[in-house]
Amino acid sequence: MKGSTLRDVARAAEVSIASASRVINGIDSVTEDVRERVLKAASALHYVPHWGARSLVKSRTNTVGLLLPDIYGEFFSEIIRGIDDAARICGLHLLVSGSHGDLAEATAAMYAMSGRVDGLLVMSPSADSEDLAAALPLSVPLVTIGSRIEGIGQGAIRIDNFGGACAAVRHLAATGCRRIAFIRGPAENFEAQERLRGFSATMAELFPGAEMQTREGDFTEHSGYGAMRALLSCTAPPDGVFVANDMMAVGALLAIKEAGLNVPDDVAVTGFDDIPLARFVSPPLSTLRVGVYELGRQALDLLVNAIERENESEKTDIVISPELVVRESSKREIRRTAET
Amino acid sequence: MKGSTLRDVARAAEVSIASASRVINGIDSVTEDVRERVLKAASALHYVPHWGARSLVKSRTNTVGLLLPDIYGEFFSEIIRGIDDAARICGLHLLVSGSHGDLAEATAAMYAMSGRVDGLLVMSPSADSEDLAAALPLSVPLVTIGSRIEGIGQGAIRIDNFGGACAAVRHLAATGCRRIAFIRGPAENFEAQERLRGFSATMAELFPGAEMQTREGDFTEHSGYGAMRALLSCTAPPDGVFVANDMMAVGALLAIKEAGLNVPDDVAVTGFDDIPLARFVSPPLSTLRVGVYELGRQALDLLVNAIERENESEKTDIVISPELVVRESSKREIRRTAET
DNA sequence: CTGAAAGCGCTTACAG
DNA sequence: CTGAAAGCGCTTACAG
Numbered sequence: 001m002k003g004s005t006l007r008d009v010a011r012a013a014e015v016s017i018a019s020a021s022r023v024i025n026g027i028d029s030v031t032e033d034v035r036e037r038v039l040k041a042a043s044a045l046h047y048v049p050h051w052g053a054r055s056l057v058k059s060r061t062n063t064v065g066l067l068l069p070d071i072y073g074e075f076f077s078e079i080i081r082g083i084d085d086a087a088r089i090c091g092l093h094l095l096v097s098g099s100h101g102d103l104a105e106a107t108a109a110m111y112a113m114s115g116r117v118d119g120l121l122v123m124s125p126s127a128d129s130e131d132l133a134a135a136l137p138l139s140v141p142l143v144t145i146g147s148r149i150e151g152i153g154q155g156a157i158r159i160d161n162f163g164g165a166c167a168a169v170r171h172l173a174a175t176g177c178r179r180i181a182f183i184r185g186p187a188e189n190f191e192a193q194e195r196l197r198g199f200s201a202t203m204a205e206l207f208p209g210a211e212m213q214t215r216e217g218d219f220t221e222h223s224g225y226g227a228m229r230a231l232l233s234c235t236a237p238p239d240g241v242f243v244a245n246d247m248m249a250v251g252a253l254l255a256i257k258e259a260g261l262n263v264p265d266d267v268a269v270t271g272f273d274d275i276p277l278a279r280f281v282s283p284p285l286s287t288l289r290v291g292v293y294e295l296g297r298q299a300l301d302l303l304v305n306a307i308e309r310e311n312e313s314e315k316t317d318i319v320i321s322p323e324l325v326v327r328e329s330s331k332r333e334i335r336r337t338a339e340t
Numbered sequence: 341m342k343g344s345t346l347r348d349v350a351r352a353a354e355v356s357i358a359s360a361s362r363v364i365n366g367i368d369s370v371t372e373d374v375r376e377r378v379l380k381a382a383s384a385l386h387y388v389p390h391w392g393a394r395s396l397v398k399s400r401t402n403t404v405g406l407l408l409p410d411i412y413g414e415f416f417s418e419i420i421r422g423i424d425d426a427a428r429i430c431g432l433h434l435l436v437s438g439s440h441g442d443l444a445e446a447t448a449a450m451y452a453m454s455g456r457v458d459g460l461l462v463m464s465p466s467a468d469s470e471d472l473a474a475a476l477p478l479s480v481p482l483v484t485i486g487s488r489i490e491g492i493g494q495g496a497i498r499i500d501n502f503g504g505a506c507a508a509v510r511h512l513a514a515t516g517c518r519r520i521a522f523i524r525g526p527a528e529n530f531e532a533q534e535r536l537r538g539f540s541a542t543m544a545e546l547f548p549g550a551e552m553q554t555r556e557g558d559f560t561e562h563s564g565y566g567a568m569r570a571l572l573s574c575t576a577p578p579d580g581v582f583v584a585n586d587m588m589a590v591g592a593l594l595a596i597k598e599a600g601l602n603v604p605d606d607v608a609v610t611g612f613d614d615i616p617l618a619r620f621v622s623p624p625l626s627t628l629r630v631g632v633y634e635l636g637r638q639a640l641d642l643l644v645n646a647i648e649r650e651n652e653s654e655k656t657d658i659v660i661s662p663e664l665v666v667r668e669s670s671k672r673e674i675r676r677t678a679e680t
Numbered sequence: 681c682t683g684a685a686a687g688c689g690c691t692t693a694c695a696g
Numbered sequence: 697c698t699g700a701a702a703g704c705g706c707t708t709a710c711a712g
Contacts, residue, residue: 003455003479003480004479005704005705005706006705006706006707007705007706015682015683016682016683016684017683017684017705017706017707018682018683018684018685018707018708019681019682019683021706021707021708022681022682022707025707029681030681030682031681031682034681034682046479048451048454048455048479048480049455049705049706050396050455050704050705050706051392051395051401051455051456052391052392052393052394052395052396052401052456052704052705052706053392053396053688053704053705053706053707054392054705054706054707055391055392055688055706056390056392056393056396056687056688056689056690056704056705056706056707057687057688057705057706057707057708058688058706058707059688061391061392063435063456072417072421074414074417076417076420076421077414077416077417077420080416080417080420080436080438081416081438084436084437084438088437088449093435093437093452093453093456094435094436094437095403095433095434095435096420096424096434096436097424097428097433097434098420098421098424109428111388112433113433114388115343115388115389115390115391115394116391116392116403116433139343139344139386139388140343140388221620250620276617277616277617277620280561280590280617280620280621281620281621281622282621282622345688345689345690346689346690346691347689347690355698355699356698356699356700357689357690357691357699357700358691358692358698358699358700358701359697359698359699361690361691361692362691362697362698365691369697370697370698371697371698374697374698389689389690390688390689390690392688392689392690393688393689393690393691393704394689394690394691395690395704396688396689396690396691396703396704396705396706397689397690397691397692397703397704398690398691398704399704
């Protein structure tokens with residue numbers, strides 16, 4: 001079970017450790033004879049380089065850390081995929097850590113990682129981010145994903161949640177909706193806040209003085225269902241709903257159906273994210289597509305850049321604009337309403 | 341940017357490196373005075389232990405590697421979640437690597453990982469597994485997930501795909517289906533093969549001598565759609581379809597709808613996996629629930645055990661039985677058919 | 681081209 | 697309780 005070391009290989013090949021190291025690393029001009037002997041010995045002994053030792057002397061780990069919030073589902077999967085693919089191309093390994101209930105856990109995870117990675121990718125959309133910033137290890141290049149924090153790290157990548165929300169509301173209005181409601185995400189979530197801001201701003205512009213109906217959800221289907229029921233029981237129920245993410249929108253769809261109303265004719269619905277599910281619910285859900293995979297790739301590229309240019313403090317910010325995808329849930333003829 | 345070392349901390353705290361090491365590791369009885377000084381110095385210097393050095397001397401990395409095939413979606417996400425949660429409890433880090441197109445890539449990934457982990461979790465349901473086995477580093481405890489390979493590793497965890505398939509076919513038969521077809525997964529995929537085996541065996545038992553209709557898919561929604569269309573254009577189209585995974589079943593649902601037929605009355609449908617989407621399509625999809633999160637947890641526990649009992653070669657095998665979940669897509673009154 | 685030797689940062693018996 | 701020292705496995709100038 002115990003692995004063999006370079007010394008064992010060198011001994012078996014009857015060369016010095018230095019020479020063995022050279023052929024293992026494929027460097028230098030080494031005699032073909034030596035190379036062969038070392039390679040043979042290495043494979044016979046099932047030699048695997050001890051990574052800790054190598055990283056100790058090179059002070060490079062060739063590993064990046066990925067810190068995720070407590071995320072569940074497609075989004076998580078996609079972003080890892082994007083990062084992992086990009087990392088493989090750069091020859092980097094990926095250390096992941098998810099599900100951090102509270103700040104203490106997130107800090108501990110970051111701290112534990114920072115000694116073994118060349119850089120850190122941190123996604124932490126909740127409010128504690130400020131405190132997290134205070135706890136940052138300064139010795140490691142860091143790129144934030146979708147974070148509200150401006151000052152920290154060597155780079156940041158985020159989604160234009162505000163712009164996306166504006167587009168959604170404009171779209172609903174263009175399709176004839178006059179009473180547009182909003183189902184919000186968690187109050188402490190930065191991305192949710194930005195979507196709310198986009199909603200409010202656009203509503204104020206399009207329907208000045210009108211009252212805005214919103215309900216809070218927690219990004220789960222269940223909460224979307226509940227919020228939609230609440231909205232439908234208002235005295236003036238909405239004829240269009242922008243929902244802060246697709247998962248909640250799916251719940252909203254259910255609630256509308258249960259109320260015996262039609263989507264999109266009675267209530268048009270638009271979500272956010274474009275998770276795969278969006279295409280499969282009935283009616284298919286209009287939404288804002290975020291290239292999550294691409295986001296992951298770019299985040300990693302940003303980090304690799306930061307690692308390479310060391311402490312040159314040129315900070316890069318990337319903003320990804322979501323794209324409106326119109327499906328059946330909001331596709332309707334512009335109707336003339338009799339009442340106001 | 342450059343991190344400080346234990347030596348720096350010791351110097352600042354005016355103690356020996358040994359003492360500094362002790363308080364950092366929280367061991368031994370150390371004077372309260374020393375402890376305080378070291379802790380203060382460490383935080384002032386933003387000291388982070390160099391993990392490579394530590395692992396070099398302890399010959400423990402506190403990291404496990406996870407090797408996944410080219411997987412996309414919920415399944416991937418869930419299994420990582422299960423493993424990550426379990427790993428955190430054990431104080432282990434998780435190195436992940438996905439998307440291995442071919443054997444060479446998978447082998448390279450495994451090799452690259454094996455020098456930096458205490459154990460390996462390998463999921464590789466495709467046929468190359470035999471070759472992969474040959475390439476295994478022997479120095480690292482290894483647990484396979486859903487692998488066809490029997491001989492390798494210190495443990496294995498797998499899904500009872502055969503049993504699940506049997507249950508699905510029996511269920512369809514019990515609900516009145518008389519011509520049950522099967523949409524297969526990729527031919528080289530072990531799990532897909534097992535599901536096919538279960539289908540064939542049960543069909544042979546229930547409808548001896550009857551011809552079996554099957555079509556191959558590749559686990560994507562699109563291929564399920566195509567396979568279903570092909571099945572519907574047969575001279576004797578099926579009145580029940582067992583589909584090798586939920587994603588393809590979703591495609592099948594679409595094809596049936598497009599053909600103007602009703603689910604479940606004209607064709608009952610059952611999938612496999614119970615991905616979240618299954619509940620949201622219309623009609624909701626009957627399927628076999630596999631506790632993927634739980635599977636991940638258990639896989640890690642198995643590995644931790646293997647790591648702890650070192651080379652005692654007591655190999656553990658765990659088989660998880662999927663559970664039949666009946667939803668609308670196969671809920672129908674048993675009908676009497678006029679024709680044969 | 682090749683080898684002896686120093687050193688990466690840390691832990692851990694071993695003395696005191 | 698504390699420190700000096702050896703050693704974990706590897707890479708890399710430095711000589712030869």
